[in-house]
Amino acid sequence: MTALALENLSIRYGTRPVVMDVSLSLAPGRTIGLVGESGSGKSSIANAVVGLAPISGGDILVDGVSAVGRGRRAREARRGVQLIFQDPYSALDPRMSVGDSIAEATLATGRKWTRAERHHRVRELLERVRVHPDRAGDLPGAFSGGQRQRITIARALAGEPQVLIADEVTSALDVSVQGTVLNLLRELQQDLGLSILFISHNLAVVRYMSDEIHVMCGGVIVESGPTEPLLDGPEDPYTRQLLSAVPVLGERMTFEEHVTP
């Protein structure tokens, strides 16, 4: 049983291939980390899964149903996946109250909501992400970066997804706020049984969040496996390079390798 499966997924922008033949399967309640440098195709995968980018080959299955194309079944399948964006400052409409933004996302459930139900649901979600529900009427400008990121998480939850895609959700945040957001995601996963596709270039953060890691480089997955064994004994040269480049607190960095031009 898989919550989300990519089968030989390929994505092309014009004639330029950005993702080639990528397969992965995410079990319910688990987290897969997708790590790699910028331009390696991580975000393209995220966009393709939620239908923001067309795919050129392969298939995307949400709970066993293909989420590719414009058909009704595909659209319904896609709604089971929600995306959390990288930059909390541009992810919320600056002219719409945060409550309305969250309420709007209840559309994705495909059910009819009464006004009162929706209002109640918004308060419940804000409480869940620890933002005071009385602030539902405030515009995004009144919140800090960390709070906004939690609000975008609430919006993603409003669609009642089985799968969350977190695309670089902490890279725009200060370190002290990062922890709050990561903790919240893990807690929500436990409470709601969510499956998470966690995308980041920060290996330490991916390691902390994921049960399984896929390393991407140049549009293909170069190595994948359960987190600990993979990071303890990386086999692919790129994974090794990635690991050696992560700075460790209080340890002098070693600089002997050749600089690639």
Add this chain to the structure above:
Amino acid sequence: MKRFVGPAGLTAILGTAVLMVIAFAGPGIWGEAATARSVPDRWTPAGAEFLFGTDDLGRDIFARVMVATRMSLLLTLGATAIGVTGGVIVGLTASILPKYPRRILIWLMDMLLAFPWLLLVLFFTVIWGATATGAMFAIGLAGIPNLTRLVYNLASSVSGQDYVRAARVVGVGPLGVLFRHILPNIANPLLVQVSASASVTLLSFAGLSFLGLGVQAPAYDWGRLINEGIGHIYTNPMAAIGPGVAIVFAGLVFTMIAEALADRPGQGLRGVAAAGRASLFPRGPGRKTRSDAAAVAPPVGGVDPGGDGTALAQVTDLSVSFPDGEGGFVERVRGVNLSVRPGEIVGIVGESGSGKSLTAMALAGLSDDRAIVKARTRRFDDIDLGTPLSRKEGKRLGTELGIVFQDPLTSLNPALRIGRQLTEVSRTHLGMSREEARQRAESGLDAVGIAEPRRRLKDYPHEFSGGMRQRAMIGMALTAGPRLIIADEPTTALDVTVQKQVLDVLHRAQRATDTAIVLISHDVALVSGFCDRVVVMKDGEVVENLDARRIREEARHPYTRGLIACLPDMRSDRTRPLPVIDDRSGPGEQDAGTPEVGAVSGAVRAGEESPL
């Protein structure tokens, strides 16, 4: 939030009020005088009895100008409304059409845009005949292509935003996106543009009527009055100037409305009212300094090891303030002591708003023009940065101090070749010839591991990758033989592997030339791995000054400890929640007006109730 706004709002409101009163009441008050013929009084020059004189039938021109206000404004507003409605409909439709129909529509509009609007108006006038309503439709329709382009461009810039994509992900259709997200977000710039274009429309009308293509006798608007008065410009200039003044006044009011709207982004027409209120009842310029709230906290920040006179660069008791726009000042850096010894690598770490960049820029003598920098000492080698620099000192700073910014793409001019920009310093500061400077740039790129430097110098900045641009900047900073390099988040925009390459270059340069480096970063692990000494900043103050190798053991200050604890690393326990810092009230993090409370409470708790 900015409360006090210039007089634009007030002028706009008063002007609108005057125009409205005249337009509503004008025909009632002056209607009789405007039509009463009196042959003996014909062509009376301007005077006490007739302010603007009289026309060929002895009618009071002033009264006629007042009465014409209603007609002129109605026509202007009508034409503007037609233009805006058409522009919004076509522009928004274009923004949600599929690719090819959209392109065709926009091409069509661009073609019309390139067509002289006056010809377009004349064309429409021929169709509808030379009547007032004909002219209104003509001017309104002629304005559509222009407004369409504007609306389309505004809409396109909004529709690429993440919040629009988010709405699409949850299943909001194109029309929903249009009305819920795009329209509210383009409304303000659109209103500004519309008010500004209304004054142009007003002029167009005056022009058309003047040419006899607009309003036809016996009806009259301002343009027609000018037309009638112009024949007697030598005997009674006011007959033409009077209506001209009315046009200028109305035009100015429209412009002022646009101005007031632009002053208050995000509030639409309500903004004008607010601006007016604000200028009627201005608040006294209150002096507000953050230091009041923070004065409770004792001066913090460990011993500054370089503060004994051996330092290459030094600031003591540095404070940097900025005007807060309400007459007061906000102190963003206070009481900072920092010194860098020759060949030393110092890291400044802190979160956004901690004042780390401001401190480093003050050390480099490169503060923002608005910044008020105060310090007991501020020197680089023997150059006192607190006093105006002599030519020679400026030249020395230009070569002995190198700066590397976060995103070199913004510090490089995209229109000039890399080579030209990289040779600038050598040529202006060192007086080198073109060839010498080029060779120097080549060796600079070579030193940072960029292959084929001679060919790469001919590239434009966008042809370099992010890591290459950053290395090129470092290479250039190095060619001048600096004694200190200040690197402000040089790797934040880069991937971890590229970051390593960039740091490698910096490191080797430091080894080879014994240059001192100040590295500014938000990443405490990075700073501790690269530097000799780590300075931790928070809310504009230095909280701790630590040996980089022993940071984990020696960090005493709760904030530093919190920063270290909450950073996941390759050894973090994955089964437990990450610790979080319990105090998040940094600048910009909270609503304006929230006082900065207790410098650091510093409690580090495990994943409980989130801070506000």
